Amino acid sequence: MRALFPILLLLLSTFVSAETPSSTAQGNQPLAGELHIVTVERKPFAMTVDGKLTGFSIELWQALAERLGWQYSVTATNAFAGMLDAVAQGSADIAIGNISITAERENRFDFSHPVFDAGLQILIPENGDNSFGVLAAIFTWEMVAYIVGAVVVIFVIANLMWFFERRDAPYFQRGYREGLWPSFWYAMHVMISGGFEEHVPRSVPARILGIALVVCSLFLVSAFVAKIASTMTVNELRSDIESVSDLYGKRVGTTRGSTAAAFLQSRGIDHKGFDDISAMFAAIGKGGLDAIVHDAPVLRYFATTQGRGTTRVVGSVFKPEKYGIVMAQGSRYVEPVNRALLALRENGSYDEIYRRWFGATASDN
Known part of the structure; x- marks a missing residue:
């Protein structure tokens, strides 16, 4: 053994x-x-x-x-x-x-x-000539409703003005068909200019109507100007993004489940999550986003290829990370x-x- x-x-x-x-x-x-x-x-x-x-x-x-x-x-x-x-x-x-x-x-x-050594960065739309974007933002359905409402008010007042002034004022002494357009033009002129330079109403009802028209014009014109001013201000603010601190209150996008999404959540920055990165890039191209936070090399590649001339990367790389x-x-x-x-x-x-x-x-x- x-x-x-x-x-x-x-x-x-x-x-x-x-x-x-x-x-x-x-x-x-x-x-x-x-x-x-x-x-x-x-x-x-x-x-x-x-x-x-x-x-x-x-x-x-x-x-x-x-x-x-x-x-x-x-x-x-x-x-x-x-x-x-x-x-x-x-x-x-x-x-x-x-x-x-x-x-x-x-x-x-x-x-x-x-x-790979990487990190996060911010992509924003390239401003350039944003005239079309501003016009699109101004002429919303809400603004169209304002304009249609103003035209209806002018049309009604034009008819009433012709009815009250057709006997006393030579300016309105014509038949309805012939007198409607001058009456409409007159009412629109009063609303825009706020005065009676072209014709001073003679009848009492027409004068009351004229005063009401001037008062209405103050509100309508002011609302239209305010809409334009606020839209241009908002568009200017949206383009003023240079760092993470500028993202608060903006429309920010990133991909779901990414480190960028976790970072935005930790900083309390509201954002929209996308499952498809192509949909995210399409959203910023159509004006649906003010900024994208994502991996720096991915954003840089997009900005120099499909997004060339319409988007740009801003700020330095933050939250360094490795792949x-x-x-x-x-x-x-x-x-x-x-x-x-x-x-x-x-x-x-x-x-x-x-x-x-x-x-x-x-x-x-």
Whole structure:
């Protein structure tokens, strides 16, 4: 029995040494044959061009997977929260994109080493010639109702003025059809000018009517001027956004479930949440938002592409944050991904990908 012990010990050590390289070799391999990667379309990190997914995050993942020898498929979604939920629920293995590393998310997931330095910034409409916007704001349905009401009042008074003055005043001594337009013109002239330079009413009813018309004109003209002044003031105030402190009382938009939404909530800034980032950018383009708070690189890319000439980024980057690759808690892919990331940074591949999408290396920014 004692003679067998050294032999058993030798066999055991041989078995362990044989298993260790095999386990290490398999450490970079997915548990299944193909990894399911999920992302969210956020230019320039992930977007569809000519039917294919591309972007900084897509190319970075391609380089990582190639180095690790992993097979994978990528699914894109428009909902940021849905992307994270896919990893949390196990329907996706890894999430890539502009995903900020936060304490709250670290409680739910495991992150890779940081892959991008970012932060939040503000996007506002480019002012330029805003004449059409001001006119559109002035001539609302409410203002149209005012104008129609004024025309009706003038028409009624014109008829009454003709009726009371047709016998005493030569200006109105004509038939109804011939006299209606001069009467209407006269009533409108009195309302606008507030005086009787063209004709002084002679009959008592016409004079009372004229005084009432002048008083009405004061209210109507004042209301119209006040509407124009307030609209121009509001439009001027809305364009006066340079920092976070200017966002209070403004129409602010961001995406639901993002760090920008959490930041705005923590600062008590009312905002509208969008599931689709395209809808958010469309809203500011149509005048539905005064500002967007979102990831700085995403806003800068939009302002220099689709939003060029109509939007601009203002202020400096605030709330600095880092992006990472998201995996489930305890995922066996964390260490292989981190080692591959370090290798890509050391051999210059990371800087090459960064330069293609942002025109500089990460160290230049």
